[in-house]
Amino acid sequence: MTIPVPSGMTRNAEQDITIEVDETLSGVDSGLLELTINGVVFDETEFNWSPDGLGGGIIVFRPEENGMTFVAGDTVDVHIEVFDSPDWCAPNFAQFDWIFYMEPEVTCMVLPNPFTPDGNDINDIAMFTYPNMMSETATIIVFDMDNVEVWRSDAPVQLRFDEAVGRLWNGADTNGQPVEPGLYLYLIIVQDEIICNGTMVLLR
Numbered sequence: 001m002t003i004p005v006p007s008g009m010t011r012n013a014e015q016d017i018t019i020e021v022d023e024t025l026s027g028v029d030s031g032l033l034e035l036t037i038n039g040v041v042f043d044e045t046e047f048n049w050s051p052d053g054l055g056g057g058i059i060v061f062r063p064e065e066n067g068m069t070f071v072a073g074d075t076v077d078v079h080i081e082v083f084d085s086p087d088w089c090a091p092n093f094a095q096f097d098w099i100f101y102m103e104p105e106v107t108c109m110v111l112p113n114p115f116t117p118d119g120n121d122i123n124d125i126a127m128f129t130y131p132n133m134m135s136e137t138a139t140i141i142v143f144d145m146d147n148v149e150v151w152r153s154d155a156p157v158q159l160r161f162d163e164a165v166g167r168l169w170n171g172a173d174t175n176g177q178p179v180e181p182g183l184y185l186y187l188i189i190v191q192d193e194i195i196c197n198g199t200m201v202l203l204r
């Protein structure tokens with residue numbers, strides 16, 4: 001078991017890395033544990049090692065204790081080498097590799113703006129973005145200038161940056177009728193808080 005999970009995503013720049021070393025070997029020697037994170041090697045003086053009494057244990061690496069922070073949008077490489085300490089033969093050796101991802105920084109935006117949903121396939125769809133959209137669901141609401149809601153969409157967690165599920169508006173209202181050209185307001189709500197608001201122009 002590891003935290004973050006392999007290929008998982010976090011937005012914590014000081015994400016602790018927890019590794020459960022579950023050796024069926026003859027006992028991990030903590031002096032022979034080596035952790036490499038983004039190419040920097042750490043030994044057992046630089047992370048916390050808690051033996052489980054069964055020959056394995058748990059490593060906890062705290063980046064802030066080692067002057068390390070993770071950068072939004074980066075991939076973090078984790079590599080560990082474990083030697084066991086048998087009484088009677090050369091040490092066995094095991095290594096594990098995995099990566100996790102730092103959530104990219106995304107700002108509040110709607111593009112293109114103006115957008116022109118007139119069916120000519122050019123700028124016909126407006127796409128919204130919002131902070132932490134790869135880990136948070138959102139509700140996007142569009143109002144006309146009389147503060148009447150014309151469109152609403154629930155966006156799931158955007159697992160892939162290039163997907164836009166729930167973040168696209170084609171200029172039709174909730175009943176599928178094209179709305180009038182003009183200026184519209186939008187809100188993006190995450191966990192009951194408005195995290196984005198702005199205006200957008202619809203031209204036909």
Ligand SMILES: [Ca+2]
Pocket residue numbers: 115116117118119120121122123124
């Ligand atoms: Ca168009």
